[in-house]
Amino acid sequence: MSSEPIQVYIRFRPLNFQEITEGELPIWYMSKNTISLLREHSSQLIAEKRISSTFNPNYHYSHVFTGEDDNRKVYETVAQKVVLSALEGFNATIFAYGQTGSGKTFTMIGQHLQTAESPTLCTTPPLKQRPRASRAGTPSSARIRSCSSTPRGKSMAALQIPLRLDKPRKVQTDGKGIISMALNDIFKAANDYKDKHFFFTCSMMEIYNEHVYDLLKETEDLKNEVLAVSEGSDKEFYVRGLSEKVVTSIEEVLEKLGKGEENRHYAATNLNHHSSRSHTIFRLNIRSLQVIPKKDSETLEGDESFENITTESVINFVDLAGSERTSSVMAIEDKHNFSYSSTRSEQDRIVAESKNINTSLFYLCQVITKLSELKMGLIKNESHIPYRNSNLTKILRSSLGGNSRTCVICAVTPALSQFEQTLSTLRFGNSARSITNNVKANVKRETNAQLLVGYQQDIATLKKELEMAKEQGWASYVERNQAKQALEQKIQKLNEILAVPYKPETFQIEQEIYSNFSTFWNGGVGDLFIANQPFDQEDSKVLSESKLNFDNSGKFAQERRMQIDREQINIEKEIEKLTVVVNSLKGNKNTLVTDLEKNSNLYEKSNKENAFLREDLAKSRQTLSKMKYMAKIYQQGEGLDSLSESQLTAFEKTLIERLDSVKQIKASRLYDHKIEKLQESLLKFLPESMVLEMFSENESREMTEKFESFMHDISSQHEFSWNQDILNTP
Numbered sequence: 001m002s003s004e005p006i007q008v009y010i011r012f013r014p015l016n017f018q019e020i021t022e023g024e025l026p027i028w029y030m031s032k033n034t035i036s037l038l039r040e041h042s043s044q045l046i047a048e049k050r051i052s053s054t055f056n057p058n059y060h061y062s063h064v065f066t067g068e069d070d071n072r073k074v075y076e077t078v079a080q081k082v083v084l085s086a087l088e089g090f091n092a093t094i095f096a097y098g099q100t101g102s103g104k105t106f107t108m109i110g111q112h113l114q115t116a117e118s119p120t121l122c123t124t125p126p127l128k129q130r131p132r133a134s135r136a137g138t139p140s141s142a143r144i145r146s147c148s149s150t151p152r153g154k155s156m157a158a159l160q161i162p163l164r165l166d167k168p169r170k171v172q173t174d175g176k177g178i179i180s181m182a183l184n185d186i187f188k189a190a191n192d193y194k195d196k197h198f199f200f201t202c203s204m205m206e207i208y209n210e211h212v213y214d215l216l217k218e219t220e221d222l223k224n225e226v227l228a229v230s231e232g233s234d235k236e237f238y239v240r241g242l243s244e245k246v247v248t249s250i251e252e253v254l255e256k257l258g259k260g261e262e263n264r265h266y267a268a269t270n271l272n273h274h275s276s277r278s279h280t281i282f283r284l285n286i287r288s289l290q291v292i293p294k295k296d297s298e299t300l301e302g303d304e305s306f307e308n309i310t311t312e313s314v315i316n317f318v319d320l321a322g323s324e325r326t327s328s329v330m331a332i333e334d335k336h337n338f339s340y341s342s343t344r345s346e347q348d349r350i351v352a353e354s355k356n357i358n359t360s361l362f363y364l365c366q367v368i369t370k371l372s373e374l375k376m377g378l379i380k381n382e383s384h385i386p387y388r389n390s391n392l393t394k395i396l397r398s399s400l401g402g403n404s405r406t407c408v409i410c411a412v413t414p415a416l417s418q419f420e421q422t423l424s425t426l427r428f429g430n431s432a433r434s435i436t437n438n439v440k441a442n443v444k445r446e447t448n449a450q451l452l453v454g455y456q457q458d459i460a461t462l463k464k465e466l467e468m469a470k471e472q473g474w475a476s477y478v479e480r481n482q483a484k485q486a487l488e489q490k491i492q493k494l495n496e497i498l499a500v501p502y503k504p505e506t507f508q509i510e511q512e513i514y515s516n517f518s519t520f521w522n523g524g525v526g527d528l529f530i531a532n533q534p535f536d537q538e539d540s541k542v543l544s545e546s547k548l549n550f551d552n553s554g555k556f557a558q559e560r561r562m563q564i565d566r567e568q569i570n571i572e573k574e575i576e577k578l579t580v581v582v583n584s585l586k587g588n589k590n591t592l593v594t595d596l597e598k599n600s601n602l603y604e605k606s607n608k609e610n611a612f613l614r615e616d617l618a619k620s621r622q623t624l625s626k627m628k629y630m631a632k633i634y635q636q637g638e639g640l641d642s643l644s645e646s647q648l649t650a651f652e653k654t655l656i657e658r659l660d661s662v663k664q665i666k667a668s669r670l671y672d673h674k675i676e677k678l679q680e681s682l683l684k685f686l687p688e689s690m691v692l693e694m695f696s697e698n699e700s701r702e703m704t705e706k707f708e709s710f711m712h713d714i715s716s717q718h719e720f721s722w723n724q725d726i727l728n729t730p
């Protein structure tokens, strides 16, 4: 383990077109690795009471880049060595710090495409065409002019802090930013290793308003899932559920990086936040495997004679959110009546996100200050370093004071109007310079058996977790999926290890030579050959001994081959078992999906039935209230005047119909009565049998007709009197 200081670099971007047209001039004097204020500007700042008369900053850094230096120079000076050492197992972190618009993303990702409508900085014209600044000493507030490319003619210049609307950034694949240059070098160097095999995975996360989001999630609904950051038993912080994508070429990594940038925009629109208002960490994990024979392999047996050298490292590329102050954004908006945030909720959002950025950057500065105090012996204990205060410092823990080669690029602007922001960034860099990290290569030397045991243990733990999750029934779909993915990744890694030629080339060549020569020797030709040569006794003895040794090592090689084959069979069996587990998980998933479908069908059906029943109930209630209403009308005539003309007619019709039926009942009763009377009178002078016959059904048709006409007469009379009754009713 060695102590290595964090390397701090300052990068000035050139003045942009807007600043030039406003008559800004660079106010800083830059040499190779120092920065100080130019004297004339120093006096101006004193006159404007922006600094005290004793203020005389003179900072030293690993290197200072001017506006003329391109990304290639920055990469080669800052990052190249550090990222390449990751192939040897050293962790690395490159991070860009600075105010909004100072060139962090330009440095990390490269010149991203800017759209016509985005109010970005105006493009810088070539040096030769730049207009001379006419009024160099004029205070910036008096020099506000509008920039023609800003929308709706509003003065973006007024903002001083170059604000941007959020647009998806297209990642260039031509290697202009530090990340793509680093990836190019890493993949090229990895290919050049003959006997070392590399496995790469990458992940990308975003910290927005203190929430961590995975930028490489495939499923739409998981993209806005907030991930937890928790401390492992090794005191490192881990982002739970962060996806790791296996990548095998630079194109694949760039594709993931582009996807991450797109998702960043996705999250931006869905959560209504600006991408430049979040911290982004792109992470490349590198694992390597090299198999070499042990130096003293002759004395060792079987598996023990070979060594697996594995390295594990991670490179973090960190693009921090701009470090400007909320108050300045809001104050400038108020002052110039520029509605960057049109609604109250928009303003609240900006305040909240600026607060969060400032809080997390404040904690970052605090960690850096405390680490430098620790270095100077002002504090004794590492436990006083406030890593736990924010997710950013938790995630960057090993990069700050831990096991990582860390480089900080402080992006700044040379303009007078940005003096305070630049000064604050320079101070940040100055504190970071004093931090030392404890760096060591993460290398493990293991025999094959140890390596496999390690993997098998990992797999067993994962299986156990999965089983527990299944049994306890608390595993959410997401957790199950994550465990499954991890399991699949382990299986893939095992497969990759199996695919790697198990022995180094030299060993294979030895074996080939042995098999060729053994035919020669074993056919007895060798002995004959030795016997027939004009060797002296000593030579023959040496030759016979060598032959014996050669035979022994050949046997040993064969035994070893058999052992490897046996191991391979075991591993294949293990993989088969795991595949069964994975398949059963898939099966479970399918059953769950089918159940879910069935349940949702049932739910839909019962919902429909419910709706029908409700409809029926509503109808019945309606009918009931109508009936109550009608009953009132029938019983007391109450509410008659509220009926329309047609309703009154219908009601009248109903009454008449009822009247008819009443009349019929009355008439039929009268008829029965008359018949009875008639029968009684007939019985007085006719025998009963005859009377009964007269009134029987078959014989009395004529009689019936007569009675019917008689009844009709009666009922007409009755109707008359009944109507009279109604008319007479008060």
Ligand SMILES: Nc1ncnc2c1ncn2[C@@H]1O[C@H](COP(=O)(O)OP(=O)(O)OP(=O)(O)O)[C@@H](O)[C@H]1O
Binding pocket: 012, 013, 014, 067, 098, 099, 100, 101, 102, 103, 104, 105, 106, 107, 111, 112, 120, 121, 124, 164, 276, 320, 321, 322, 411
């Ligand atoms: N060294 C440079 N040379 C030329 N142009 C630059 C340089 N640095 C930055 N720029 C330009 O300045 C503008 C702002 O840069 P960039 O987007 O990288 O800023 P940033 O610090 O990442 O901002 P934010 O914090 O908002 O994401 C871009 O148009 C970029 O092209």
